[in-house]
Amino acid sequence: MSHLAAALFDIHAGQGLRQFAELAIALLLSSLIGLEREARQKSAGLRTHTLVGVGSALFMEVSIHGFGALLGTDGVALDPSRVAAQVVSGIGFIGGGLIFVRRDAVRGLTTAATIWLTCAIGMACGGGLPLLGIGATAAHFLIVRGFSVVSERITSGPSFDRVELHLTYQAQHGLLGRMLELCTGSGFRVVDVQVETGTDEARTAAEVLLRLEGSGSAHPLVEALTEMDGVRGVALGRHGDSTE
Template sequence: MRIAEYAAPLFSPGSGQGTRQFAELGIALLLASLIGLERELQQKSAGLRTHTLVGVGSALFMEVSAHGFGVAELAGIRQDPSRVAAQIVSGIGFIGGGLIFVRRDAVRGLTTAATIWLTCAVGMACGGGLPLLGAAATVVHFLVVRGFPVMTRRMAVAPVAEQVELRLSYRTRSGLLGRVLELCTKRGFRVTDVQIDAESPPRGGDSREKGKHKEAGLVLSLEGKGSAHPIVEELTDWDGIRGVGLRAHRDSTE
């Protein structure tokens, strides 16, 4: 009987475990899922599951902070839900920091990390009994992430410098590398990176084969304001070029 008496309050739908608290968790689940779905469709590192768990977890932390400490009602102890809220804000930085990385002097993942931070705030708002503010913050997320890029592209006066990767295989010892670099600079592109993968001669091969041409792979990172397709068209007519490919490569903070 004593065990039943102690366990009964744990499953009682009273203060802190009523319809309002479950509704707040449900709203946090919905709003966080909407934000996570947008990130999932953009194929970001933190997608639907991450954002949903962050939002619901933050809401639950707020519920525990506001209603879970019955001992705080004792004389001389004052309940302070803001203490748990402050720990949520600082703790979410570990997840955001893990999403940011640097590649070729370009920082990536900042927008996704900021979205995780915003989702945490949305969950805290829902758990704190402010679902309208959480819904408004969700609308702001879609406005910033989806609407701002369209607006900035329309406001841009000068053409934006495009970054592309030119991949080709060519015959070595024919002077093609210098000619390719010269062609790119003449077309108004700046070569930011050069990677060469030369094939090693086969083992046990004849020594007379050492003087012959080999095939090598070349990857050029180009930056310019024009189109790189004329470069590809011209390179396809060159002797010694075995294959040419072009891939768009734009570093961003997403």
């Protein structure tokens, strides 16, 4: 019992209260991340993240304190970073197993990255850097919770409506190009252009169907097209309005 008590309070032995406290911090932080993943019903949840965090912390403790007895031995040179490097490369097998492709869409990237981050947090705690581990845990919640809201707002953006314009205009005067420039300059994207030349012998009349996509009102564009020289008629197909 005396030897056990001495080990518990001997920090230099690598099995003292400090090391147990570091493992406990790794347990707590990795559990918080695991609970967040579990709440979102991800493939890797509470148990996986907790095991990764505690395991990586233990590897760091072993790397730092587990080979102290070999210090001073002739021909032996210790490099504690070697174990840490193996943990970093080894966690890739777990992360890779979480990534899969379904219907040409990659799934599991965020969960795999979270496993990788949990491993780093556990290593920080086991390496005597618990404040960095706490900061990284806070960063995790900021990224997965806060950034998702920002991402949804960015990707949703304004809704785009499609409109159809039926135009009759005077052909062979470069008018179609100017009309297209006016459409794009008004904030619309030209999706489709269908041109039909008139049947008269002089072939001076032509009709075009423009399919446009944009978020604004099409009525100002219709008015601007109507006022162009050579345009004989404009019909807004989506609303059934026409200006002759």
